[in-house]
Amino acid sequence: MIVDKNARITNSLSLPSTASFVINCKSRKGVIDANNFAKKEGLPLIALGGGTNIIPNNRINGVVLILDFDTLKIENETVIAEAGNEWDSIVQFAVSNHLSGIEALSWIPGRAGAAPVQNIGAYGREISNVIEEVEAYDRENEEFVMLSNKECQFSYRNSIFKEYPNKFIIVSMTLKLSKEKPKIPTYKDIENYFSERGNDEPSLREIREAIIKVRKGKLPDPEIIPNVGSYFTNPVLENEEALSLKNNFPDLPIFPFEDKSKIPAAWLIEQAGLKGKKIGKVEIYSKNALILINPNQANFADIMEAEKFIQNKVFQKFNILLKREPVII
Numbered sequence: 529m530i531v532d533k534n535a536r537i538t539n540s541l542s543l544p545s546t547a548s549f550v551i552n553c554k555s556r557k558g559v560i561d562a563n564n565f566a567k568k569e570g571l572p573l574i575a576l577g578g579g580t581n582i583i584p585n586n587r588i589n590g591v592v593l594i595l596d597f598d599t600l601k602i603e604n605e606t607v608i609a610e611a612g613n614e615w616d617s618i619v620q621f622a623v624s625n626h627l628s629g630i631e632a633l634s635w636i637p638g639r640a641g642a643a644p645v646q647n648i649g650a651y652g653r654e655i656s657n658v659i660e661e662v663e664a665y666d667r668e669n670e671e672f673v674m675l676s677n678k679e680c681q682f683s684y685r686n687s688i689f690k691e692y693p694n695k696f697i698i699v700s701m702t703l704k705l706s707k708e709k710p711k712i713p714t715y716k717d718i719e720n721y722f723s724e725r726g727n728d729e730p731s732l733r734e735i736r737e738a739i740i741k742v743r744k745g746k747l748p749d750p751e752i753i754p755n756v757g758s759y760f761t762n763p764v765l766e767n768e769e770a771l772s773l774k775n776n777f778p779d780l781p782i783f784p785f786e787d788k789s790k791i792p793a794a795w796l797i798e799q800a801g802l803k804g805k806k807i808g809k810v811e812i813y814s815k816n817a818l819i820l821i822n823p824n825q826a827n828f829a830d831i832m833e834a835e836k837f838i839q840n841k842v843f844q845k846f847n848i849l850l851k852r853e854p855v856i857i
């Protein structure tokens with residue numbers, strides 16, 4: 529266990545941030561030691577992966593734990609991945625072993641340990657579609673536990689891990705994949721990609737390539753333009769609510785979601801006249817209104833100010849309060 533005092537927190541928004549302690553651990557024993565260390569110091573313990581879905585305060589009074597162990601195993605159609613693996617290397621591994629189920633989740637940054645936290649999703653798929661179980665350290669009971677898919681309480685960009693952030697440290701996960709022929713994700717950009725090429729039965733590798741190409745065209749690379757991907761979740765409304773909104777805004781796109789209606793947050797922000805706008809040091813990305821970018825060395829307070837500004841504008845126009853997707857730490 530390596531303990532760094534007053535260490536900088538790496539995050540894809542490039543916010544200046546330091547934590548009381550940062551611990552890198554290489555084994556499950558290291559997780560137990562870190563938990564004991566945080567308890568002894570009387571500080572919260574916060575597990576982090578790549579920092580691509582966090583908004584860190586300037587100063588974090590806590591112990592940040594980075595899990596660096598990354599075994600990746602395959603048994604028939606099952607993949608078992610430890611928390612420290614890069615998520616996209618797991619997708620790459622599955623595709624090269626001819627296993628389908630997560631190819632639509634290609635090129636999502638971050639590490640495996642964080643993927644179940646917000647039930648990562650893209651192009652109509654979520655990690656909860658393939659998770660069999662998650663192995664986690666239960667901090668209260670001080671033991672490693674296995675949570676079944678049901679026990680993880682997955683929902684849209686949410687799970688038990690996001691609801692109770694102090695309870696579990698995820699150490700590994702078991703994914704149930706499939707040898708069956710992959711399907712083209714039913715998503716306009718991807719369907720167009722294949723119809724333009726006259727390819728209606730693409731291989732797994734071709735689907736992964738298509739997803740990466742489309743994503744690269746739409747999402748800013750955090751290494752060049754700091755961002756956390758989607759800043760807000762898409763509001764899910766009761767069907768009647770969505771229809772009455774559509775009466776006032778006939779162009780409103782509505783997507784069926786379980787037995788409700790999902791509204792694209794990007795559309796609401798764009799219609800509020802904010803796409804491409806600057807709010808202090810923060811900007812709304814000109815190619816995708818759902819993404820806040822930080823090209824001007826903003827800090828935590830600047831991001832919060834931009835968030836409130838957008839929420840207010842959208843609320844004034846549509847009476848909908850946008851919810852933040854990334855986590856404040």
Ligand SMILES: Cc1cc2nc3c(=O)[nH]c(=O)nc-3n(C[C@H](O)[C@H](O)[C@H](O)COP(=O)(O)OP(=O)(O)OC[C@H]3O[C@@H](n4cnc5c(N)ncnc54)[C@H](O)[C@@H]3O)c2cc1C
Pocket residue numbers: 540574575576577578579580581582595611636637638639640641642643645646647648649650689693696697698699747748749750755756757758855
């Ligand atoms: C350009 C870009 C595109 C993105 N696209 C998508 C997308 O398409 N779909 C999507 O869902 N997300 C997307 N994201 C968000 C992000 O990539 C995912 O949420 C990812 O899973 C975060 O991984 P991370 O390792 O960086 O997590 P971090 O940012 O380090 O942590 C995120 C949260 O998980 C918790 N956590 C991390 N590790 C553990 C652990 N081992 N145990 C318990 N809790 C833990 C943290 O405490 C924090 O609350 C995107 C982000 C960017 C920058």
